[in-house]
Amino acid sequence: MSRTIRRLAFVASLLVAPALVAVVAPESAAHAQTATTASEFLKDKQAKLLKLLRENKPSAERTTKLNAELANLIDYEEMAKGSLGTDEWGKHSEAERTQFTGLLKQLIVKSYTKRLDDLVDYDVAYKSESASGSDTTVKTEAKSQKDKRAAAVQVDYVLRKKGSGYVIVDIVPEQSSYVKTYNKEFTKVLKRTGSDGGWDALIAKLNKKLAEK
Numbered sequence: 001m002s003r004t005i006r007r008l009a010f011v012a013s014l015l016v017a018p019a020l021v022a023v024v025a026p027e028s029a030a031h032a033q034t035a036t037t038a039s040e041f042l043k044d045k046q047a048k049l050l051k052l053l054r055e056n057k058p059s060a061e062r063t064t065k066l067n068a069e070l071a072n073l074i075d076y077e078e079m080a081k082g083s084l085g086t087d088e089w090g091k092h093s094e095a096e097r098t099q100f101t102g103l104l105k106q107l108i109v110k111s112y113t114k115r116l117d118d119l120v121d122y123d124v125a126y127k128s129e130s131a132s133g134s135d136t137t138v139k140t141e142a143k144s145q146k147d148k149r150a151a152a153v154q155v156d157y158v159l160r161k162k163g164s165g166y167v168i169v170d171i172v173p174e175q176s177s178y179v180k181t182y183n184k185e186f187t188k189v190l191k192r193t194g195s196d197g198g199w200d201a202l203i204a205k206l207n208k209k210l211a212e213k
Contacts, residue, residue: 038136038159039129041166045073067109075160075167076105082170083182088190096199103206110210121145122153135160135169 048069056062080101081089089097127139135158142153158170171178189202 037129038166039126039138042073042138042157042159043126045069045165070109073168074108075162075169076108077101078160078167078169079179080104082179083186085183085187088187092199099203100206103203103210106210107206136166137172 049066052062052065052069056065077097080097083104084092084100092100121144122142123145124140124142127141129136129138131137138157138159140155140157142155144150154174156172156175157168158172159166160169169179186202189197189205190199191197192201195201
């Protein structure tokens, strides 16, 4: 799963990178309440992240606040369900689902906080958004400020309407779905026989990854 985890580290961190360049100044509370598109909602949410980054030096308190903002932006349970697949998700008890979702969330948070400051020097443009059923895909393009020759990174965010706003249910870097990539990796482990396969093996692998520095 190492390749997937590295991709996650980059992509999850980009949730903050757009905020640093897409919003010149924090949006007003009135505008946040009247945002009607997925792109506007995403920008408004990320404005809060921008404010936290600018006004607070790296610390445990800042990380806690940033993670709290992400918890309101990312639907970890929906991503966990997609990562396992609907059929596999239905095979497990509520306790097992909760355990898996908790581990996946921790993994995202760990990867995000570890590389947060490495990805702030990106210019991110919101290119377009398109709706498909209950989901809306917001397409973005990230370019390095330091290395002008570096190829731009295409990252799409899939948002789903929830209440008066949206939540992120998938992240798609370079046309490679985060949820689908994880599903492929997890399915391999679940289908293996012996001690290195099955549910317990998957949980063990996630715990092992979380224990790594």
